Amino acid sequence: MTTSAILYPDQEQLTLLLAKLGYQPASTDDQQAPMQLRGLRNPDGSLRWVWSATLRQPLFLDFYNASSLKAQLFCALIRLLFACGLHRWFFRPLPGRWMCTGVAEWLPTDFALFTGTPGPYRKAVGCYLDESGQRVFAKLPLTPAAAAKVQTEAKMLLQLATRPSISFRVPTVVAAEPTVLLQRGVQPARRASRSGHFQPQHLAYLREQLRATSVERSLAITAFWQAVQQQVEMLHSLADTRIPYGIRTKLQRLLEQVQPEQTITLAFAHGDFTPWNCWLAPDHLALYDLEFALPEAPLLYDLFHFHVQQGILVSRQSAAELRKQLWQQARTHFASISEQQLQLALRLYLLHQISHFLLVYHAQQEWHTQVQWLLTGWNELLTLELATYVEHRQLCLYDLLDTLQVQSAGVVLKQRAANAYYPAPTSDVDLLLPLAQAKQLANRLQSYPLVRSAGVRQQAHMVSVDCLFLDGSFLSVDLLHQMLRKAVQMLDETEVLAHAGQAAFGVPVPALRHDFEYTWLFYWLNQSDMPTGHLQHFERCAPQDQRMLLDYLVDKYDLHFESLASVARYQPLIAEHLHYLVSTQPGNSYLRRQWRTVRYALSTVISFFRPKGFVITFSGVDGAGKSTVIEHIKERLEKKWRKRVVVIRHRPSVLPILSVWKYGRAEAEKRAVQTLPRQGANQKLSSSLLRFSYYYLDYLLGQVVVWLKYTCRGHVVLYDRYYFDFINDSRRSNICLPERLTSALYTFVNKPRLNFFLYAAPEEILRRKQELSGDTIRELTQKYQALFGQLSGRYRQSQYVPIENNSLDATLTLIGQYIQQEIK
DSSP states (O other), rough: OOOOOOSTTTTTHHHHHHHHEEEEEOOOOOSSSOBOOEEETTSSSEEEEEEEEESSSOGGGSSOOSHHHHHHHHHHHHHHHHTTTTTHSSSSSSSSOEOOOOSOTTOOSSSSEEEOSSSTTTEEEEEEEEESSOOOEEEOOOSSSHHHHHHHHHHHHHHTTTTTOEEOOOOEEEEEEEEEEEEEOOOOOOSSSSSSSHHHHHHHHHHHHHHHHHEEEGGHHHHHHHHHHHHHHHHHHOOOOOOHHHHHHHHHHHHHHOOOTTTEEEEESSSSSOGEEEEEEEOOOOOOOTTOOOOEEEHHHHHHHHHHHHHHIOOOOOOHHHHHHHHHHHHHHHHHHHHHHHHHHHHHHHHHHHHHHHHHHOOOOOHHHHHHHHEEEEEEEEEHTTTTTTHHHHHHHHHHHHHHHTOOEEEEEOOOOOSSSSSTTTOOOEEEEHHHHHHHHHHHHHHHHHHEEEEEEEOSSSEEEEEEEETTTTTEEEEEEEEEEETTTOOOHHHHHHHHOOOOOOOOOOOOOHHHHHHHHHHHHTSSSOOOHHHHHHHTTTTTHHHHEEEHHHHHHHHHHOSSSHHSSSOOHHHHHHHHHHSSSGOOOOHHHHHHHHHHHHHHHHHHHOOOOOEEEEEEOOOHHHHHHHHHHHHHHHHTTTEEEEEEESSSOOOOOOHHHHHHHHHHHHHHHHHHHHHOOOHHHHHHHHHHHHHHHHHHHHHHHHHHHHHGGEEEEEEESSHHHHHHOOGTTOOOOOOHHHHHHHGGGOSSEEEEEEEEOOOHHHHHOOSSOHHHHHHHHHHHHHHHHHHHHHHHTTTEEEESOOOHHHHHHHHHHHHHHHOO
């Protein structure tokens, strides 16, 4: 006895499915006429729908969500092909023939079969017409978990059949057995449709469920809350999983914000209430697929699920748009529910839905594209819910590294923290990924819902994104797509990505040898030692791994070092030879280096036309605290906002101080240090004009130099004193000129964006520094305050801010607020 050959990759799966339906491969000895099948495949080549070759109407379209225009056109085309009898030319018979065994007597010859979605809940669904012409659906669980869900659905359908309903209908159970659930279709005979938009029929169903099934209970004792706690805890304790650490941690953080002692309202929920699990009739809603039904779920569970699933999987909405839509629907149709109740209900929905399906995806071997969409959408929704409680920078790190892990697109470079999700507060993040993914990630960071502003800098080998968040936190991300130092390729990025490994919590990182090599080359080619932190990281490796790294340098560069510490110390002679060795590697051919040189030069030129730097001035009498404030602001700009900072004393100093021409630079600087301010005795108008003209020329020339050298390249320039001293305190520079003259000439001097005048009570200033009398301090303070008031009204593009500097923390906080507004 022989059987017909099955020559396609789904043969084993299809054989098992058809065995459940009572069919087996036909043999040459069978007396019956064998059945042939036709089918339609998924984009990945796997069988999606199968139907008997003699089927005359496309029953398999009953498994298809046709709510979009594209889907409706597809359905119309398939129906046209069947109506014209042309389907047999477009859908050739599948290899193999099948014979009925008589095991499943309920199944006729003509049927359609959906092979199921891979995963723990996989089930096949058959469809056929009974004697009266009504559609009957057969659900065939293919896993133990799916069998449990099918039994749950059977139980729920039988319970709902005993309850009177006005706004909805559910399938009638024909037969319920452990291996199969038979139910009649509920598609309305006339004017049946689906809609991805929330319709009156959906609303009527939700309102009826709230009226008929609402109960109030303490959240802590509900089965729903116990399930949420168990699911979140199971997720958090997973040791080896593809579920990213960030989303698991966010679920735990959100769980902590819920108070289980409170009393909440619960009601029946479909559990998977989506546009593709219901039909719209003119006067009711036809529901099916109740496998995830919940007898008691928080308020509006189905409303949230309808919009979240449609928004993420079909409309591809952002989390912010989706949340806004949820709130509008809830406030419009359920106005009696308070804002606090809505927020709690949404959080409980997210906790339950996300934690449940993350456990499902943990057990699922293959992830389809929709899983990635859901992970991204869920992550963004959790971010919005946690924005009040968690630093925005930290939330962005969760999402950034989760994306990297889910998409398997890149690696984290120079990762030294015990957990990459928690780097040092002031550190930035360096990622290596292909160019297309780098651009996509840069766009995502720019549109991140918690970002106030994002500065993007395009360079030849990377895209840098500086994110300033709504809560004032900051994160700088460098998205490298090539590992270059100017025109020289240090490492082949393709090879680095191909040999990537994983650090703690599933974070993708380069292989140890590539990590070490890149770090070493990065610092040596920039003529510096490898920093201690990086060295200590590699010295913590096992001795055999350290020996492997040293041997790797011998094999690749023929360079011999006694230890990792000797590798870390920059050695000019060896470095010169190393530069030659790197330059002669295959990735650094002459033409490639010349092309990279052109690109590097172009990106450098372009950087001059992105003036993202700005100037901040600090004025005040001696003892007002300028130096201390400038020191702290410089540190914050460098570490928190990742800005390059230059501090300039009083004037640009393109021209040297006048005494240099008389005494020479060294002697002039020595005299300047030994001389207290305001001690000059010059009272002559002529000498004052000459002296002021010299310094004024320094400002005119210097402002151009400062712009070219610093601000147009993104630096922040801090002036410790500025031109205002020539207006209010010209005696300090040994000048005696009318204030009206020096004030008028300010018109031609650069107007910094931020100008702060620090002052305090004379007693406080004298306690700090005894260089001026109390009367002089009062006089100068009044003059500066008056001047800043005048300039504020005259130059609207700049800000002139007097600050009473009694508390350093308060002063730094206020200045920080102004700086945040300027950082783009």
